[in-house]
Amino acid sequence: MSQFATRLLGWAMEISWPSRLLEDLVDCILDRRGVTPIKLGSTFKDSGHRVISAKVIKGGIVDLSADDARFVDDLTYAKWMRTPLDAGDVILTSEAPLGEVAYLPRKVDWCLGQRLFAIRAESRVLEGRFLYYAMQSSFVKHELLSRASGTTVHGIRQSELRKISVPLPPLSEQRAIATMLGALDDKIELNRKMSATLEAMARALFKSWFVDFDPVRAKAEGRDPGLPPEIAALFPDSFEDSELGGIPTGWRIEHVGSIANVNRLTINPTAYPDENFCHYSLPAFDDRRCPSRQTGSEIQSNKFVVPRNSVLLSRLNPRTPRVWMPRVDGVLRSICSPEFAVMTPNIFSRELLYCLFSSPNFCGVFATMVTGTSGSHQRVKPDSLAKMPVVSPPKSVAERFTDFAGPILSRAQHCLNESQLLATLRDTLLPKLISGEIRVTDAERLVEQTA
Numbered sequence: 142m143s144q145f146a147t148r149l150l151g152w153a154m155e156i157s158w159p160s161r162l163l164e165d166l167v168d169c170i171l172d173r174r175g176v177t178p179i180k181l182g183s184t185f186k187d188s189g190h191r192v193i194s195a196k197v198i199k200g201g202i203v204d205l206s207a208d209d210a211r212f213v214d215d216l217t218y219a220k221w222m223r224t225p226l227d228a229g230d231v232i233l234t235s236e237a238p239l240g241e242v243a244y245l246p247r248k249v250d251w252c253l254g255q256r257l258f259a260i261r262a263e264s265r266v267l268e269g270r271f272l273y274y275a276m277q278s279s280f281v282k283h284e285l286l287s288r289a290s291g292t293t294v295h296g297i298r299q300s301e302l303r304k305i306s307v308p309l310p311p312l313s314e315q316r317a318i319a320t321m322l323g324a325l326d327d328k329i330e331l332n333r334k335m336s337a338t339l340e341a342m343a344r345a346l347f348k349s350w351f352v353d354f355d356p357v358r359a360k361a362e363g364r365d366p367g368l369p370p371e372i373a374a375l376f377p378d379s380f381e382d383s384e385l386g387g388i389p390t391g392w393r394i395e396h397v398g399s400i401a402n403v404n405r406l407t408i409n410p411t412a413y414p415d416e417n418f419c420h421y422s423l424p425a426f427d428d429r430r431c432p433s434r435q436t437g438s439e440i441q442s443n444k445f446v447v448p449r450n451s452v453l454l455s456r457l458n459p460r461t462p463r464v465w466m467p468r469v470d471g472v473l474r475s476i477c478s479p480e481f482a483v484m485t486p487n488i489f490s491r492e493l494l495y496c497l498f499s500s501p502n503f504c505g506v507f508a509t510m511v512t513g514t515s516g517s518h519q520r521v522k523p524d525s526l527a528k529m530p531v532v533s534p535p536k537s538v539a540e541r542f543t544d545f546a547g548p549i550l551s552r553a554q555h556c557l558n559e560s561q562l563l564a565t566l567r568d569t570l571l572p573k574l575i576s577g578e579i580r581v582t583d584a585e586r587l588v589e590q591t592a
Contacts, residue, residue, distance in 0.1 A: 157577040164303035166267040171259035183217040190218040195234040195256040198241045229269035231260045236296030244273040270319035278575040317581040325567040332556040339553035343546040347496035398527030404483040406446040414438035421477035447475035459508045490543040
């Protein structure tokens with residue numbers, strides 16, 4: 142970061158925006174809490190209009206995969222959403238947790254489920270996407286919490302929500318702020334989709350070669366396997382029996398402990414209170430797989446050391462697969478939650494190990510090896526993981542896979558790394574733009590110099 146950027150971020154300008162009550166700035170607040178299909182004389186259906194819950198509002202986006210899909214029919218939807226959701230609406234969770242937000246860039250036909258508001262800005266005074274970013278500022282979050290009620294679960298009623306204060310720059314400045322922060326978010330989302338697409342390509346190749354054995358089946362049936370001749374020649378043309386069923390002739394069954402090492406070296410970060418660590422945690426994984434940067438004093442318990450060339454496999458609640466290929470650059474020491482198994486390959490590449498741990502077949506078996514009675518705290522013991530049998534291809538086939546998958550996964554990792562930098566920049570700029578400490582023209586210079 143340049144000296145100009147450092148000075149800019151440390152400088153609080155005297156100018157700040159006025160604030161107004163939210164109820165003076167909105168066209169309407171959609172509040173359908175308490176509505177259920179039964180109360181409307183219906184039931185949930187297998188298809189139709191999606192009902193969204195607070196679970197899907199996370200990380201500033203609507204993640205429909207975060208909750209089981211539930212639907213209602215057209216008649217129930219018409220009763221439920223007398224005012225449908227529209228482009229520009231801001232979705233807000235009312236409790237558990239309070240204050241998660243998402244922005245709707247386009248019209249959708251969803252039903253608002255429990256613990257959700259939809260806020261529609263009055264377009265003549267308030268830009269919807271600016272409101273979305275304002276709701277993420279510490280100022281507005283403090284307003285929400287100060288008007289919340291409840292002892293164990295904080296929640297806010299619509300009457301109190303309407304009374305929160307929102308910073309209000311001129312409309313032109315609102316649009317400029319929303320455009321700038323939105324451009325950063327759009328790039329982050331584009332990177333996320335690109336990374337997901339690239340990873341899907343690598344995983345599809347793994348499945349084809351090492352799960353479905355497509356090249357072997359093609360050769361056994363006298364078909365062209367669709368590979369360059371020198372690569373097709375590496376695959377046999379028949380199968381043999383094994384404890385895992387039919388596998389390509391000449392391939393072996395190994396245990397995870399023979400193809401990868403479980404690293405158990407720990408560190409107590411509190412012994413280094415002023416040192417910055419790159420912390421790989423389960424919440425960080427769920428938040429777009431972006432490790433957090435924290436000082437040792439902020440980290441409360443012992444962690445595993447994350448070495449280069451490692452793969453992190455979550456042992457906690459493995460029915461929700463979490464597999465991470467960390468980027469250890471040597472600038473900061475990398476550590477991770479003890480809920481991860483820290484694995485380093487000793488036969489094959491890290492890329493092959495990552496795709497193995499990410500494959501649905503592996504995840505399905507892995508999830509059956511848990512211990513513990515609590516549904517939310519079931520774990521797989523490291524020794525059980527080490528004994529898990531897997532199909533082991535010849536080294537020549539594994540190397541060719543890495544030749545293909547390595548660059549693809551490297552590019553996917555680059556997208557995630559770039560998104561992490563952009564998210565840090567956005568999170569730095571957001572409160573200063575919303576409060577009026579810096580203007581968009583100054584922030585643009587910062588973005589240019591850190592890009």
